[in-house]
Amino acid sequence: METKGAGVRVSCLGPEGTWSEFAVRSMFSRAEIAFCRGFREAIELAEAGSTEYCVLPVENSIEGPVTPVLDALTSTGLRIVAEKIVSVRQALLAVGTDIRRVVSHPQALAQCEGRIRAMFPNAEIISVSSTSAGAIEAANREDTAVVGPPWLAQKYGLRVIAQDMSDYRFNLTRFICLGRGRPPRTGRDKTSLTLVLRDDGPGSLHRLLTPFAERLINLSMVVSRPEKEKPWRYRFFFDLHGHEDDSAVRSALSDISSMVTEMKVIGSYPREDWPQTDA
Incomplete structure (x- = not known):
């Protein structure tokens, strides 16, 4: 995937x-952005061809996976073609000083x-x-502050009450770009997949992970999510270091194929390191 381009149409969560939006601008030098009301709408625009790509947050270093996005990845035909790790610096913004309400997206809060x-x-x-929705509310209520990007202050007529609101030193969000391409191997790749175990008895997860360990394949994320129509059954999401065309990855996936009832590679794409500039 070419992550710098002109006139590319991209959908993402708005407004x-x-x-x-910051993640989209970081991935594409000039993009026509379709701002959506939810993750599903953003994906549907890309599925329908109204946009070429869809950029979504999938994991935060403090709060963990963005589960609605993971769930949506099970049913889309789009694939992950790139990722971007963004260092998030939240600010507290308001017009008044007597703050009785603080609003924002649940992850930011x-x-x-x-x-x-x-x-x-x-x-x-x-x-x-x-x-942004929180900023609009804060701009219209003197008793309300919003947690969000500092640039919202100028856009919505707010003032910055405090910078660097995060409770932790590092606050990083990993964004994924969904599209229809299949990036070639670079030698420094990541593969995302989802699967459902055939047997959930004792030792089943250990047996599933063993082929990766034997081939020294690093699993950088392992997340379980409930199967919506099957109570107490779970779907797993893996991120692993390597490309699906690597011989070791192909071999490991072949070994586990008999252990699962469903397995889907969501994408293999260049792996990005988290920014070290905050250290």
Whole structure:
């Protein structure tokens, strides 16, 4: 995939001003962005060909996987063609000083909850659909502050009350780009897949992981999600270092094929290291 291009159409979570827009701008030098109300809508635009790519947050270093995105990946025909790791620096923005409400996207609130509680112990913490939606609300209520990107201040007429709101030193979000391509091997790749175990009895997960360990394949993410129509049955999501065309990866996937009822490679794509500049 060419991650720098002109006139590329990309869908992402909106409205304007979110970290999703920042991720798109980081991946594409000039993009026509379709801002969507939810992850599913963003995927559907790319599936229908209205956009060429879809950029979604899939994992945060503090809060872990973005589970609605993982669930959506099971049913789409799109594949992951690139990833981007963004260093997220949340700010607290408002027009007033008597703050009784703090609003933002649930992930942003969770990343900063300790700091919010320390600053405003009696404030109501309210989840909204996006950081930009929270900024719009904060711009219209003097008792409301929003946690979000600092650039929202100028866009919505807010002032920055505090910078670096995160409770932890590092706050990184991994974004994935979905498209229809199949990036070639680079020698430094990642493969994402989802699968359902045939047998969930004792030792079944150990047997599943053994072929990867024997081939020294690093699993950088292992997440389980409930099967919606099968109570107490689970689907697994793996991120592994390597390309699906690597002989070791092909061999491991072949070994586990008899252990699963379903297996889908969501994509093999160049792997990005998290930015070290914050260290």
